[in-house]
Amino acid sequence: MPAARRPLVAGNWKMNGMKHSGAELIAMADGYDAALKDKADLLICPPATLVALLAAETTGSGIAIGGQDCHAKASGAHTGDLSAEMLKDAGASFVIVGHSERRTDHCESDAVVRAKAEAAWRAGLTAVVCVGETRQEREGGSALAVVAAQVRGSVPAGASGANLVVAYEPVWAIGTGLVPTVGDVEEMHGEIRKVLAEALGEEAGKVRILYGGSVKPDNAPTLLKAADVDGALVGGASLKASDFLAIAKAYA
Numbered sequence: 499m500p501a502a503r504r505p506l507v508a509g510n511w512k513m514n515g516m517k518h519s520g521a522e523l524i525a526m527a528d529g530y531d532a533a534l535k536d537k538a539d540l541l542i543c544p545p546a547t548l549v550a551l552l553a554a555e556t557t558g559s560g561i562a563i564g565g566q567d568c569h570a571k572a573s574g575a576h577t578g579d580l581s582a583e584m585l586k587d588a589g590a591s592f593v594i595v596g597h598s599e600r601r602t603d604h605c606e607s608d609a610v611v612r613a614k615a616e617a618a619w620r621a622g623l624t625a626v627v628c629v630g631e632t633r634q635e636r637e638g639g640s641a642l643a644v645v646a647a648q649v650r651g652s653v654p655a656g657a658s659g660a661n662l663v664v665a666y667e668p669v670w671a672i673g674t675g676l677v678p679t680v681g682d683v684e685e686m687h688g689e690i691r692k693v694l695a696e697a698l699g700e701e702a703g704k705v706r707i708l709y710g711g712s713v714k715p716d717n718a719p720t721l722l723k724a725a726d727v728d729g730a731l732v733g734g735a736s737l738k739a740s741d742f743l744a745i746a747k748a749y750a
């Protein structure tokens with residue numbers, strides 16, 4: 499991986515976690531030793547109820563805290579929603595936008611995802627923009643085209659290595675234990691970087707592209723060392739400090 503891109507291992511806790519889950523995060527912070535700090539960034543995106551608490555608990559640990567979604571607007575009459583500014587105020591420095599579960603459960607289009615990424619930047623957060631094809635699209639041979647279109651539609655103008663992370667998460671690999679071949683991951687990450695370069699030129703070389711979908715301690719060394727893979731977005735295996743650290747140690 500070029501020196502311009504520091505690996506990022508990100509955990510997405512989804513709708514899991516209570517106040518006592520802070521103990522797991524403290525265990526992650528304890529295991530985030532100097533050798534690992536030297537090699538990779540760590541990020542945990544807990545449910546919104548825990549962002550402020552966990553941000554306070556991890557101050558000084560080097561582990562960043564992020565949100566899992568945000569509204570495009572800064573404030574207003576949007577019952578149940580959270581703005582990027584609120585996440586920032588609570589101590590977040592990243593926010594995931596366009597996760598496939600949001601795209602499916604909440605019918606989020608590329609345009610909605612793009613507006614959320616712009617909101618993240620407005621608030622001073624780094625946007626983790628998720629893209630990925632369904633099983634039918636993969637089997638039908640359109641995965642590259644589908645994901646390229648998602649990147650074109652979801653990444654706003656003005657993206658940089660500092661404000662954008664892209665997460666490639668094949669929908670069929672999320673929570674299933676299935677993973678693409680390393681060849682397929684490398685091909686897709688290369689395609690994503692090519693699409694980013696059309697818009698960003700050389701800056702595309704600074705944007706981290708994570709792989710996500712059933713990343714576990716046993717497959718992490720292979721997946722995370724693949725060409726153009728700059729880290730992982732981890733769901734289930736980010737809930738336990740021992741698993742999450744074992745994944746990150748692919749870089750140590």
Ligand code: PGA
Binds near residue numbers: 674710711712713
């Ligand atoms: P998983 O989830 O690691 O549990 O497959 C990944 C994700 O949805 O970000």
